[in-house]
Amino acid sequence: MFDKKNVHKYSERYGLKEETAFLAQEEKVTLFLNNAEIISLLCSPANIDELALGFLTAEGFICTNNDYFEVDIREKGNTVFVYADQIKDVEKIKLRATLTSGCGQGTTFSEQEGADILSGASPNFSIQKVLSDIKLFQTESLIEGRTGGVHSAGLAIDGELVIRKDVGRHNAVDKIWGYCLLNNKKPYSAALYLTGRISSEIIYKALKMQIPFIISMSGATSRAMELAQDFGITLLGYVRGRNAVIYSHSERIKS
Amino acid sequence: MFDKKNVHKYSERYGLKEETAFLAQEEKVTLFLNNAEIISLLCSPANIDELALGFLTAEGFICTNNDYFEVDIREKGNTVFVYADQIKDVEKIKLRATLTSGCGQGTTFSEQEGADILSGASPNFSIQKVLSDIKLFQTESLIEGRTGGVHSAGLAIDGELVIRKDVGRHNAVDKIWGYCLLNNKKPYSAALYLTGRISSEIIYKALKMQIPFIISMSGATSRAMELAQDFGITLLGYVRGRNAVIYSHSERIKS
Known part of the structure; x- marks a missing residue:
């Protein structure tokens, strides 16, 4: 999750000095759903099978409302191929982009306004x-x-x-x-x-x-x-x- | 830029207590370029004329490479209409979405790989x-x-x-x-x-x-x-x- 790099550190006492620092890795990962390219994400290269499935579900590409859904995930370097039996119209979803504030400009393809009110149990x-x-x-x-x-x-x-x-x-x-x-x-x-x-x-x-x-x-x-x-x-x-x-x-x- | 809200605060000493807090405003702003709807951004509702022009330029919709470009910006509530003389093919750019890590999943429509090496002066x-x-x-x-x-x-x-x-x-x-x-x-x-x-x-x-x-x-x-x-x-x-x-x-x- 992080790379060792040589950087310069400045402090008032010692001025500029070369040191080793740990920097978070950031990689481009491309997602395919049933062989159609969906998107490239910049992310940390760990648990990318979970990222792919979570993203595609969150954005409404994969439907997991039924208790039963089949999914198969294959990773090949920085490309993740997801095969699912319950998918929605990919092109239609891609055109309905809303940038979100995130920490910047996130896209969310899903129709947020269609969300239900939380109807489950009310635990303490x-x-x-x-x-x-x-x-x-x-x-x-x-x-x-x-x-x-x-x-x-x-x-x-x-x-x-x-x-x-x-x-x-x-x-x-x-x-x-x-x-x-x-x-x-x-x-x-x-x-x-x-x-x-x-x-x-x-x-x-x-x-x-x-x-x-x-x-x-x-x-x-x-x-x-x-x-x-x-x-x-x-x-x-x-x-x-x-x-x-x-x-x-x-x-x-x-x- | 922020709203006053009533919240509960918990501290070990006083338990739960109602208090007033300041929360950052977040609003949906929709951008139009030469009357075509481009995107909705979630943002802080200040300087949205600058946000609209900066976003559309950063994402490659508006070309400002020439010293001379004309732009006219009109705000109507949470909608910003930008009129520019030098625009690129909107549909083509919209289809070329790359989600970025931002603090989440930002979209950048622009072809990042085409960027130049910084060629200006090298100031100290x-x-x-x-x-x-x-x-x-x-x-x-x-x-x-x-x-x-x-x-x-x-x-x-x-x-x-x-x-x-x-x-x-x-x-x-x-x-x-x-x-x-x-x-x-x-x-x-x-x-x-x-x-x-x-x-x-x-x-x-x-x-x-x-x-x-x-x-x-x-x-x-x-x-x-x-x-x-x-x-x-x-x-x-x-x-x-x-x-x-x-x-x-x-x-x-x-x-």
């Missing part, structure tokens, strides 16, 4: 559990601090905390989704942990995955907060140390 | 100037810390530091580009300051603007470092306090 979550999970998540995400170029997403599910990393904030979440699909995990009472800030498209993504809790070390935009309120998602931000901000549906959080 | 920059500029930039970008949802981009040009903010990392840079185009500024010896980390597409963007210096408070990916080396861009990261990491072309930095 204790603030102590959130604070202990975030501590573990923060420790495991330390690479971010080391390279300054990697975001983490974590899923607290079935007593585990599954963590995926990527230079792309969305990619990390798509990897989590791909993990769920490949391992037949249903995140309907799970919590999604994030290092990065929460903008609207992360809310839509969690909604499609039917995840009721989003917990971030950073803050949320006002649009993200409004959507979380409307869609029945409990949204927490600035969760660090022994503190947290609860933006929506605090009734699910027990202190 | 003193590390003291960088450190004093970053201090000013950091102070002006304080809103980021306040809301956790806003990135800043700054341009040190003609003795000034022009700062633009956005929930999107790329949007902030596109606003800077739009500012240059609308004010006939040539950033050929300017420095671009950023709060966010540097991935490859920021290097391509600076290259197209012919900016020789990129200076960030965060780190760079290894791909960004390699591109900066190849294209003749001086790239600095982790510039905070009295320290800096110089990733490429340190010969232009005088201590």
Whole structure:
């Protein structure tokens, strides 16, 4: 996930000095769906099978609404070939691009407005559990601090905390989704942990995955907060140390 | 740029407590070029004329290579209509989408590989100037810390530091580009300051603007470092306090 490089470091005391640094890897990965080229993503080259499946599902190319769907993934260098039995009209989806704020200009091909209100169970979550999970998540995400170029997403599910990393904030979440699909995990009472800030498209993504809790070390935009309120998602931000901000549906959080 | 909202705050000492918080605004803005709808961006609703012009130029829809180009921008709510005399084939560009890592999945419609090597003058920059500029930039970008949802981009040009903010990392840079185009500024010896980390597409963007210096408070990916080396861009990261990491072309930095 990172390369060793020689850089110069400047400090007031020593001036310019050559040193070794660890930089986050960033590679171009091209996705094919049933032999049609869909897109090239710039991403961290790890778990790219999960990234491919998660991305194609998040963006509406693959339909996984039925309990039964077949998928076959083959990697060849930086190209991932996904074969799925339930796909949608690729050209139609590609033309319906909406750039999103992401940390920049993300594309989301999916019709976000068509998303359902979170209809699953309404589990409770204790603030102590959130604070202990975030501590573990923060420790495991330390690479971010080391390279300054990697975001983490974590899923607290079935007593585990599954963590995926990527230079792309969305990619990390798509990897989590791909993990769920490949391992037949249903995140309907799970919590999604994030290092990065929460903008609207992360809310839509969690909604499609039917995840009721989003917990971030950073803050949320006002649009993200409004959507979380409307869609029945409990949204927490600035969760660090022994503190947290609860933006929506605090009734699910027990202190 | 931000909304006041009622949230709950949790602290170990006081438990859950209702408080007012400032959240970054995020809105959908739709761009039209010569009456054709191009895209919808999620962004901070400020300087959207600059965002529209900067985005359309960065993505290759508008050609500004000639010294003379005419542009007319009209805003109507969250829709921006741009009229330009030098435009490229819109449908062709739209079909050539590459998602980029951004902080997520950015789209860049432009053919990055066609970019030139930085051919302008090779100005020098003193590390003291960088450190004093970053201090000013950091102070002006304080809103980021306040809301956790806003990135800043700054341009040190003609003795000034022009700062633009956005929930999107790329949007902030596109606003800077739009500012240059609308004010006939040539950033050929300017420095671009950023709060966010540097991935490859920021290097391509600076290259197209012919900016020789990129200076960030965060780190760079290894791909960004390699591109900066190849294209003749001086790239600095982790510039905070009295320290800096110089990733490429340190010969232009005088201590």
